[in-house]
Amino acid sequence: MVAASVESIRETSPAAMRSRPVLETLVAVVLSIVAGSVVLLITGHDPVEVYRALIERAVLRPAGLEETVVRATPLMITGVAVLIAVRAGIWNIGIDGQVLVAALAAAVAAALVTDAGRPVVWLTATVAGLVAGAAWALPAALLRARFGVNEIVTTIMFNYVALFLTAWLVKGPLRDRSVVSPQTELIPRELRLVSLGDTRTHAGIIVALVLVVLVGWALRRTVAGLELRVVGENPRAAAVALIPVRAYLFGALVVSGAVGGLAGANDILSTKGTFQAEWDPGYGFTAFALVFLARRSAWALVPGALLLGMLAYGADVMPRAAGIDPAFFGVIEGTLLASLAAPVLIRGLLARRTRKEVR
Amino acid sequence: MALIGGMPQHAGDAERQERRDGELSPDLIRISGVTKIYSGVVANDNIRLGVAPGEVVGLLGENGAGKSTLIAILSGLTAPSRGLIEVGGRSFSPNSPADALREGIATAYQHGALVPTLSVDEQLHLANVEDDDTIRTLLREMDRSRTVRELSVGERQLLEIARAVGRTPRVLLLDEPTSTLEASQVEMLFDVIRQRRSAGRATVFVTHKLGEALAICDRIVVMRRGAVVDELRPTAGNWPAGTEDRLLGAMFGADPGAMTGNAAVTKRRPGAPAGNGSVVLSVGRVVDTGPAARHRPVGVSLTVRAGEIVAIAGIQGQGQRELGKVLAGYRPCRGAVSVNGTALSGKGAREFAGAGVGYLTGDRRGEGIVARMSITANLLLKRQREEGAQRFGILRARAIREAARREIAAWGIRPPDPGRPAGTLSGGNMQKVLLARELVREPVLLVADNPTHGLDVRSQVRVAEALRSVANRGGAVILLTADLDEALRLSDRVAVMNAGRLSPLGPTAAADRAELSRWMAVGW
Numbered sequence: 001m002v003a004a005s006v007e008s009i010r011e012t013s014p015a016a017m018r019s020r021p022v023l024e025t026l027v028a029v030v031l032s033i034v035a036g037s038v039v040l041l042i043t044g045h046d047p048v049e050v051y052r053a054l055i056e057r058a059v060l061r062p063a064g065l066e067e068t069v070v071r072a073t074p075l076m077i078t079g080v081a082v083l084i085a086v087r088a089g090i091w092n093i094g095i096d097g098q099v100l101v102a103a104l105a106a107a108v109a110a111a112l113v114t115d116a117g118r119p120v121v122w123l124t125a126t127v128a129g130l131v132a133g134a135a136w137a138l139p140a141a142l143l144r145a146r147f148g149v150n151e152i153v154t155t156i157m158f159n160y161v162a163l164f165l166t167a168w169l170v171k172g173p174l175r176d177r178s179v180v181s182p183q184t185e186l187i188p189r190e191l192r193l194v195s196l197g198d199t200r201t202h203a204g205i206i207v208a209l210v211l212v213v214l215v216g217w218a219l220r221r222t223v224a225g226l227e228l229r230v231v232g233e234n235p236r237a238a239a240v241a242l243i244p245v246r247a248y249l250f251g252a253l254v255v256s257g258a259v260g261g262l263a264g265a266n267d268i269l270s271t272k273g274t275f276q277a278e279w280d281p282g283y284g285f286t287a288f289a290l291v292f293l294a295r296r297s298a299w300a301l302v303p304g305a306l307l308l309g310m311l312a313y314g315a316d317v318m319p320r321a322a323g324i325d326p327a328f329f330g331v332i333e334g335t336l337l338a339s340l341a342a343p344v345l346i347r348g349l350l351a352r353r354t355r356k357e358v359r
Numbered sequence: 360m361a362l363i364g365g366m367p368q369h370a371g372d373a374e375r376q377e378r379r380d381g382e383l384s385p386d387l388i389r390i391s392g393v394t395k396i397y398s399g400v401v402a403n404d405n406i407r408l409g410v411a412p413g414e415v416v417g418l419l420g421e422n423g424a425g426k427s428t429l430i431a432i433l434s435g436l437t438a439p440s441r442g443l444i445e446v447g448g449r450s451f452s453p454n455s456p457a458d459a460l461r462e463g464i465a466t467a468y469q470h471g472a473l474v475p476t477l478s479v480d481e482q483l484h485l486a487n488v489e490d491d492d493t494i495r496t497l498l499r500e501m502d503r504s505r506t507v508r509e510l511s512v513g514e515r516q517l518l519e520i521a522r523a524v525g526r527t528p529r530v531l532l533l534d535e536p537t538s539t540l541e542a543s544q545v546e547m548l549f550d551v552i553r554q555r556r557s558a559g560r561a562t563v564f565v566t567h568k569l570g571e572a573l574a575i576c577d578r579i580v581v582m583r584r585g586a587v588v589d590e591l592r593p594t595a596g597n598w599p600a601g602t603e604d605r606l607l608g609a610m611f612g613a614d615p616g617a618m619t620g621n622a623a624v625t626k627r628r629p630g631a632p633a634g635n636g637s638v639v640l641s642v643g644r645v646v647d648t649g650p651a652a653r654h655r656p657v658g659v660s661l662t663v664r665a666g667e668i669v670a671i672a673g674i675q676g677q678g679q680r681e682l683g684k685v686l687a688g689y690r691p692c693r694g695a696v697s698v699n700g701t702a703l704s705g706k707g708a709r710e711f712a713g714a715g716v717g718y719l720t721g722d723r724r725g726e727g728i729v730a731r732m733s734i735t736a737n738l739l740l741k742r743q744r745e746e747g748a749q750r751f752g753i754l755r756a757r758a759i760r761e762a763a764r765r766e767i768a769a770w771g772i773r774p775p776d777p778g779r780p781a782g783t784l785s786g787g788n789m790q791k792v793l794l795a796r797e798l799v800r801e802p803v804l805l806v807a808d809n810p811t812h813g814l815d816v817r818s819q820v821r822v823a824e825a826l827r828s829v830a831n832r833g834g835a836v837i838l839l840t841a842d843l844d845e846a847l848r849l850s851d852r853v854a855v856m857n858a859g860r861l862s863p864l865g866p867t868a869a870a871d872r873a874e875l876s877r878w879m880a881v882g883w
Contacts, residue, residue, distance in 0.1 A: 222752050222753055223754060226743055230732070234729045242741055
């Protein structure tokens with residue numbers, strides 16, 4: 001796994017301890033832009049024009065910026081979910097499953113209380129999402145903490161179970177019979193999360209930002225956050241320092257699942273309003289990309305999610321606007337991660353530059 | 360102890376005599392002036408050594424004497440910093456074990472890399488090994504259709520040896536081959552070595568077990584602190600009287616007074632409890648029940664009083680580390696353990712720590728320091744839940760920073776930068792961080808596992824002072840060490856651990872160094 005190699009290099013190389021994460025990340029971003037330009041030139045486009053159009057449509061136009069933020073919101077939340085696990089040294093590859101199960105739970109629970117008014121709908125859906133996400137991570141957490149079963153395998157397996165289980169439930173027992181396509185009962189727009197002013201951007205981004213701040217603070221400033229990080233950095237040293245390692249492995253995976261579930265509930269309460277069969281947003285892998293783009297820092301999830309949100313919106317809008325294939329944005333994302341995974345290369349580039357400066 | 364007299368007279372005597380007569384045969388391997396320096400540490404110091412065809416050379420020495428480095432050089436794993444190696448009269452500078460193999464030098468490593476899912480036969484096939492007499496001798500008791508995963512540790516070691524032997528190398532290098540073998544398996548190995556001797560093929564046998572070296576070798580070379588310090592041959596097939604003492608002296612150093620220059624700072628403070636204090640630690644017939652270990656402590660009984668340092672000396676891997684973990688609650692055990700009268704049998708590390716037990720790990724980088732975290736965080740660990748460090752689960756950042764600054768100043772941690780990742784510190788400064796974090800808790804019992812290992816002399820003195828300060832304050836210290844001189848220098852009472860058993864414990868002042876070093880090597 002690409003991301004794993006980033007970790008192992010950073011864990012062992014003393015040089016990494018003196019690394020300049022912000023500068024290195026920026027170099028990786030520049031490298032991916034350059035690589036993207038090469039692809040654009042080969043396919044007969046003008047790179048400058050394409051990037052200009054992307055910035056204009058996804059950032060400078062108010063409607064585009066709103067879409068970028070809307071797409072960044074679930075990435076930010078799932079990024080926090082991945083981060084909590086990663087900082088404890090475990091890999092929650094099951095975000096996608098947790099999002100699906102939680103979204104379905106939130107949609108069904110919210111539909112039950114639509115008569116009770118907005119705050120109750122929000123609270124019910126949120127709690128249902130958190131609980132369902134945590135519950136979906138629970139088996140993997142138990143197996144890992146109790147028997148040392150690799151959580152990567154179990155969480156991936158649970159993604160498939162979640163995908164087909166939710167699809168079956170929506171096509172069968174939980175289906176809203178009043179509409180043709182298989183989906184749950186639609187939550188009316190006026191009961192969903194409020195928009196910020198007169199925009200498509202909704203209160204979900206506030207939740208995401210609060211979550212980032214809260215988790216970033218907790219990791220740095222609380223006993224639990226410190227102990228969790230020690231477990232992630234060196235579980236043997238954690239045990240010697242009297243930290244209950246297994247409890248943290250368990251807890252981190254369950255909390256990670258709960259936060260992943262929050263992303264599912266957020267989607268239902270904002271853009272979706274209903275759970276449609278075989279809906280699968282696939283946030284999980286992008287969330288991993290985000291966490292490594294952010295160099296495992298909570299704060300850096302915010303600009304990272306906005307960048308990835310911009311690319312996601314670009315993939316939606318650019319085919320029509322400039323005739324760029326959506327796959328192009330996958331290329332950008334891929335080269336970005338590849339260059340992040342090659343810190344040696346980046347450090348080499350930076351070192352050469354530094355030497356020149358010294359002379 | 361009549362070890363020499365009891366030595367089995369092996370079948371190779373006649374051949375050995377023959378070979379001795381044909382002394383003219385030129386050396387297969389000739390090592391001259393080989394020096395290896397690892398980041399400033401001299402691991403091999405100007406080694407000069409030859410190996411003749413058919414010869415069995417024993418390489419004897421305690422841990423860290425430089426045996427494994429020499430094997431690594433000969434097997435092509437690492438290049439010497441200086442010096443010349445000739446094989447068959449030609450200069451030899453292998454870049455890899457494959458190069459060495461082409462020159463007819465094969466190595467069986469202590470921890471070989473076998474493929475767990477392959478059967479024994481498949482494993483041999485993969486290594487291109489012909490199924491000949493030596494292989495059949497070595498594997499005669501093994502079901503060769505079983506996979507490596509299903510083999511015992513000893514069988515895996517035999518297979519690792521078979522893989523090297525099966526290439527019928529001119530020179531076979533065996534790095535601690537018997538450490539995990541049972542007696543009958545050792546005999547099979549010795550049969551193979553004798554077959555090789557008859558066929559004129561040389562064997563280099565690395566060990567720290569005296570008896571085995573004497574039983575099979577035509578020549579014993581002793582290494583100490585990276586240099587060859589002694590070399591012995593039997594005369595007319597028998598080892599001369601006093602060989603054993605001479606080898607022990609060479610292995611462990613003949614002069615126990617050589618390192619006592621810093622003794623003054625580590626002696627007991629006048630008027631301190633002097634070991635007549637109350638019983639701090641009481642251990643009765645403890646049997647380690649933790650995860651598998653090469654030697655687990657068995658039937659250990661021990662009483663340690665306030666104000667004393669008790670040293671437990673032993674060659675690495677004899678169960679001292681496991682004993683240390685048992686006494687600090689990190690490994691489970693059967694039997695009775697109590698600290699200051701509190702029974703702790705069946706309790707975990709948290710309860711032991713609550714009763715005042717401190718533990719200084721012997722694996723600083725592996726389970727002591729959290730490398731990517733700051734010095735401040737590393738100094739805090741173990742205390743992070745205490746009153747001074749947190750309130751309602753929120754860390755008291757300022758108090759923690761101030762405490763770190765105090766500790767850094769008090770211990771002279773270099774560089775004095777609280778935010779620096781602890782993994783960038785030198786070994787000595789890492790140890791200061793770990794010691795600071797134990798001592799600030801004022802332990803009633805401190806278990807220190809090889810606390811000076813790998814440290815420079817100044818840091819060693821600092822650690823010794825710290826241990827004595829615990830005792831002088833009325834605490835007790837258990838010092839586990841592989842260095843007998845250190846045990847004698849720092850302790851009030853001393854015992855030896857061998858194969859998981861603890862020797863009788865006696866006052867250090869009355870200890871017989873020669874006897875203790877014999878106990879370390881062969882038991883009592």
